[in-house]
Amino acid sequence: MINNPSANPAKRLDWDELHRRLEAARVSLNREMPPDEEKRILKARAATLAKDSLDGETTEGNLEILEFLLAYERYGIEMSFVRETCPLRDLTPLPCTPPFVLGLINVRGEIVSVIDLKKFFDLPEKGLTDLNKVVIVHDDATTFGILADEIIGVGMVSGDAIQPSLPTLTGIRDEYLKGITGERTIILDGNRILTDRRLIVNDEE
Amino acid sequence: MIMNMRIRARLLLSFVIVLVLLVGVGGYSLNRMSHLADLTTDLYEHPFTVRKSIRDAYLDLMKMNRSLNRMVTSPDNGTISVDLQTVNESEKNFMKNMGFVKERFLGKQSEVDDVIKAYEEWKPLRDRVIALVVANQKGKAKELLTGIDAKLFATLDKEAGDILAFADNKANEFFKGAQNTARKSLILVSLVIVAAAGIVVLVAVTLTRSIIRPLDTAMGVAARVADGDLTVTVPPSRGRDEMHLLLQTFGRMVENLRRQTMEIHEGVNILAASAGEILASTTQVASSAAETASAVNETTATVEEVKQTTQLAGQKSRNVAETAQRALQVSQGGRKSVEDSVEGMNRIREQMATIAESIVSLSEQSHSIGEIIATVNDLAEQSNLLAVNASIEAAKAGEHGKGFAVVAHEVKSLADQSKQATAQVRALLNDIQKATNAAVMATEQGSKAVEAGEKQAMQAGESIRLLTESIAESANAAAQITATNQQQMIGMDQVALAMENISEASTLSVTGTKQAEISAQNLHELGQKLKRLVEHFKL
Incomplete structure (x- = not known):
C-alpha cells in the first residue's frame, strides 16, 4: 500500500493544507478578545434586553409568572406565590406518604416537602436527576416545593390572553388550573394548590 | 517254366x-x-x-x-x-x-x-x-x-x-x-x-511274347502317364523276371509320380496363391514405396522447415537467456526493494503506535475539557437559578426592584448563553470524541493493515526470493537450451543430409519395387502357368 500511492487518490492527504488548518486552529484558540469589544457586546445585549422589559411594564393588569417545564409541557405560576427556586439536591424520601409526595429537602436550614404535580395531571414520569429543580411556593400558612423538570424563567402574561380552562377537565385538574395562554402555557392557580387540604398530609394522619 | x-x-x-x-x-x-x-x-x-x-x-x-x-x-x-x-x-x-x-x-x-x-x-x-x-x-x-x-x-x-x-x-x-x-x-x-x-521263329515268338506282353502293359501305362493320366494302375503280375520287376518298379514309379504330382499340385497351388499374394503385396509395397517416397520428400521439406525453426528457436532461446539474466537482476533489485519496504512498514507501524498514543492522549484531554465543560454547565445552571431567584426577589420588591429585575434578566440571559455555549462545546467534544475514536480505530486498522502489509511484503519477499531462484534456474535452463539448440542445429543438419540420402534411397527403392512388382507379376503368371500345367494331370 505504500508502494501503491495511486490506489486511492481521494484519501491522499494534503499535508500542507493540514498544517495550515492546524495553525489556524491554534491561532483562533489563543486569540483573546480585546476588552473594548467585549464591553461593547455586553452593553448592546443589555440594552436589547432592557428595552423588552420596559415594553411589558407599560400595560396594567399583567400577570407576572414563573414558567417551568413538566414533562415537556409549559406550566406557569404567579410570582406572588413563588418564594424561590433551587436545584433538587439531597432529596430525602418520606415513607408512608402518598405517591405525590417525593420527599424532603433542606433549603438553607429549612425543611421543605416536595410534591410532584405530574401525579395529579397523569403526566408521564421522566425520572429524577440533578437537573431537576424545585419551585418553592408559599403563602402565609404553608410552604412546599413543586418539582419542575426545568425552570424557563420569569415572564409576563397579559390578563386578556389568559383563557379559562377547558370544560372537559374535571376534578383536581380543573381545580388547580387557572387558565391557559395563547402560547399554550398552563397557568396554575397557586392559591388553590396552597390551600388544598389534600396536600396536607400530616393533618389527615 | x-x-x-x-x-x-x-x-x-x-x-x-x-x-x-x-x-x-x-x-x-x-x-x-x-x-x-x-x-x-x-x-x-x-x-x-x-x-x-x-x-x-x-x-x-x-x-x-x-x-x-x-x-x-x-x-x-x-x-x-x-x-x-x-x-x-x-x-x-x-x-x-x-x-x-x-x-x-x-x-x-x-x-x-x-x-x-x-x-x-x-x-x-x-x-x-x-x-x-x-x-x-x-x-x-x-x-x-x-x-x-x-x-x-x-x-x-x-x-x-x-x-x-x-x-x-x-x-x-x-x-x-x-x-x-x-x-x-x-x-x-x-x-x-x-x-x-x-525253330528260330518259334524261339523268337516265344521270347518276344514273353518280353513284349509286359512291355505292352508298361507302354500302355506309360502312354496314359504321358497323356497326364496318373490314375492308371499297373496290373499285378506274376513272375519274377526283369520285365515284371520293371512293371512293378514302373507301378511304384507311377505311384510316386502321382504322389509327387499331387504334392507338386498342392505346392503349385500354394505357389500360385503365394505368387498372387506376393504380387498383391508387391503392388502394395510399390504403392507404399511411392507413398514413402512422397512422404520422404515431404519429410525432407519438413526437416528443412524444422531446421529454420530450430535456428529461430536458437535465436529466441538466446534472447530468453539474456532476458532471464536481466530478470534475475530485476528480481534481485525487487528483493532489496521488498526488504526496504518491510523496514518502511516497521517504521510506519512505530509511527502508527505514536499516532495512536497521541490520539488517545488527545481523547483524554478532550475528556478533561468535557469535565470542565460540565462544571461550566453546572455553573450556568446555578447562575440561571440564581437569576430566576433574583427576578423573584425583584418582583417581591415591587416597583423598586425593577432595575434589579433587568440585571437578573441579563444574568439569566448570560447563563442561558453559557449553557448554549457549553452545549455547543459538548457537541463539539462529542464530535471530537467520535473523531478520535474513529482516528484510533483507523490507526488500529492502519496498524493492522501495516502488519498485514508487512506480512504480505515478507511473503512477497519470499515469493521474490523463490522467483529469483526460479529465474536463476530459468537462466541456467535457457543457457542449457541455447547449448542444446546449438547441438540440435548440428543434428538437424545431419538429419537433413540423412533425409537427402533417404530420399535418393527411396527413389531407388521405388524403381526397385517397380521391378519387383514386374518380377512378382512374372512369378504370378508362372504360378498360373504351372497350375495349368499341373491341372493337366489327372490325379
Missing part, C-alpha cells in the same frame, strides 16, 4: 539254339559248298584252263603276227624295236600257255604236239622276216609274210579247234555234274534252313 527264367537266361538259351542251328546249317552248307568247290576246281583245272590257255596262245600268236605286219608295213623304222619286243614277249607267253595245255589236256597229247610242231615250223620264217625288216627290205618281207601266214593259220586253226571242241565237251560234262550236285545241295540246304528258321 520259361516265364520264370530270367530274360538273360532266356536270351542266352535262344541265342544258343540259334547258334546251334546256325552251326548245323552252316556246317552242312560248308560241306556242300566244299563239294561244289571241288567240282568247280575240277572244271577249272581241266576243260576251262585248257580252253583259256589255248585262247591265250592263239591271241599271242595273233599279236605276234600283227606286230610283224606293222613292222613290215610301217614306213617308219622307229617302232621296230618296240614291235620286236612285243614279238618276243608274245612268244614267251605262247610257249607257257602251250605248256599248260599239254599238261592239263585230258584228251590226246598228239593234238597238242601238232600245234607246237606247226609253230616250230612258223618260227624260222618269222625270224627271216624280222631280219629282212632290220635290213630294211620291207618289200621282200611283205611278200614272204603273206605266203607263210595263210599256211600257218590254217594249220593252227584246225588243231586248236579240235582241242577246243574236246575241252568244251569235257567242260560240259563237268558243268552238268556240278549242276546236279548243286541242285541236290540246294534242296537239302533249303530244307535245313527252313527247319532252322521254323
